[in-house]
Amino acid sequence: AMDTDLSSQDRKDLDKFIKFFALKTVQVIVQARLGEKICTRSSSSPTGSDWFNLAIKDIPEVTHEAKKALAGQLPAVGRSMCVEISLKTSEGDSMELEIWCLEMNEKCDKEIKVSYTVYNRLSLLLKSLLAITRVTPAYRLSRKQGHEYVILYRIYFGEVQLSGLGEGFQTVRVGTVGTPVGTITLSCAYRINLAFMSTRQFERTPPIMGIIIDHFVDRPYPSSSPMHPCNYRAGEDNCAVYPSVEDSQEVCTTSFSTSPPSQCVFTVTKAHFQTPPPVVTDTLKVPVMGLAFSHQLSSSRLSYQPAALGVGSADMGYPVLFAGGLNAAHPHQLIGPGKEGGVPPIPSQPAHGTQADQERMCTPLDGVHYSAATPSSSEDTETVSNSSEGKCGSPHDLLETIFIRKVGAFVNKPINQVTMANLDIPFAMFAPKNVELEDNDPMVNPPDSPETESPLQGSLHSEGSSGSSTGNTHDDFVMIDFKPAFSKDDILPMDLGTFYREFQNPPQLSSLSIDIGAQSMAEDLDSLPEKLAVHEKNVKEFDAFVETLQ
């Protein structure tokens, strides 16, 4: 009955507005999670191509995904369009961060003018969306993505699923617009409990190598759609895969916009460097990434305090903090899994990231991808969860067996103390982890560690983790790196703690060693008569010498 009140032209316009509003909503959200600053230009002369009079670029892949999810439908009661933003770490664990919901309810506003008021209010709502996407916690996370984690998006249509957001999630309403067929509502539910919680067993997965955008494994939900990384780098070649927005027929026919919209070619705001399109390589090993992680960690300002959660691995590529001083021979060298692993050792590098390092980090793979050589040898462990209470029961014990600490400042502290202090820190999976692989460290007692394979790893990585696990029992060394007070991120690696650790136990002076001392005393006594004889022979010379002094 309500439809008859609306003229057919108005109805058509309204449907078109809602459709394009939905598409633009998705663009704004995904672009806000790209990890880059967005900048579009104002244009005083109307081109008619910018919906809602806002310059919002269209990323073709995103439009494609959105249209796929909508499948020709529009948001209606019980059928909402949702954009799910989640985070996936280099270890393969993922966590939902936000769900943006575009919903329609039954409350109609018959009086409202479609082509004018509704349109302008939808424009206002998009502006609000632009503002709100910068103030939820995921924004700051997305700006720092790339190395230890990436941000993914997933669009689905239907019922809103909020269960993945953890306890106590918060909701922010972006806004509502009443229309003759219902009220459009845009809101965001976001996780506040950022303590890392894995949805799976806390397993060690082998490296995720060379992931291409559309190779993410589907989630185990029946109606799920594949996840996509947000920081999509569109090159010319990639654009060819997806059709660009077909807008030629979809003209905004309001009285204040006349010319047909032009094709929108998406150009990503310039990244730091040109990167080649992503390539799937099952066997690509990127040892450099490990170093890149270290630089990122030492130079980035993470909001969350670093802690040594890592069921760390010795494999290269795992986030390693700059390990200055760990190797006595080469203080600045990070040792890779080395011998059997097939991963070459990392050459020495300065602690602070240089431009060269940055480039090295990104050239092997497109900026989207990270290769985290997650450990191959692993305990079959419980999920280590940093719940917000900060208590860790069993995971705590688990960590005891895994963390091995090197000789150093904290060597006398029980492991409990150390790990407990770290376990209650949220987002501990961002913690820098040190990798120490000295074979002959007497302090080291690596536990036995069987391999586990995750389903994710199985589907993405054919080689398995054989390469890096051959008999290397030292894979489980994890150095807990503490940042002592007053230490800075960006100076040379000899920070106070490292220095102290390294020089805390110098070797004994040989002359002080009792054995040697006793030995030489006996020798001395024996050789005395000889020496005396020699001196007597040279008595004349000595006398002459003494004369010259007088």
Place this chain on the structure above:
Amino acid sequence: PCRTRCCAPPALSPAMNCRAEVLEVSVEGRQVEEAMLAVLHTVLLHRSTGKFHYKKEGTYSIGTVGTQDVDCDFIDFAYVRVSSEELDRALRKAVGEFKDALRSSGSDGMGQISLEFYQKKKSRWPFSDECIPWELWTIKVNVVNLANEQERQICREKVGEKLCEKIINIVEVMNRHEYLPKMPTQSEVDNVFDTSLKDVQPYLYKISYQITDSLGTSVTTTMRRLIKDTLAL
């Protein structure tokens, strides 16, 4: 047409149908500018349209508004503003004056900056045009002094969180879809919008500020700034 200066200072205008919103922030001295810009830009983002182009038959087309992200240097915060250098300059000028006044006031560092949207109502000679405000945003600022670097770091984060809350508050108000001036005809457009900028068209607005002295009263140095000088057209 004859342009005249708007009459009353915003704080004293008759509040007829003028909704008023007040936001409060406590910031460190060096954060004042960025915090004010963040709030003002967010409001103006919602209160600016593309340039109108009137055609025959009384229809008009609207230009496109671009946006850009701004990162703050002294606050862990980022916001979106309209892509218009002229508008950004105008706001920075006003906020700069406010910051200087705060600093030189020698008081506890309390003051407020106001952003008022108004409409002009033409009057006949000899009466000057009326300025009728329809929305007034006031940001009360309290400047704090911090003792050490650690406190400053905490302040960076806290102020960032506070500003996130303010943005959400602003968006809430905007979403109420309360009174907005009618879309004007070509002859009336300058009574509703500031048409002096070349790339965007905000509603007519003025920014003013007051510094509060230690007694808590508004000091006589209330200064009015007309960003769009209604004289100079």
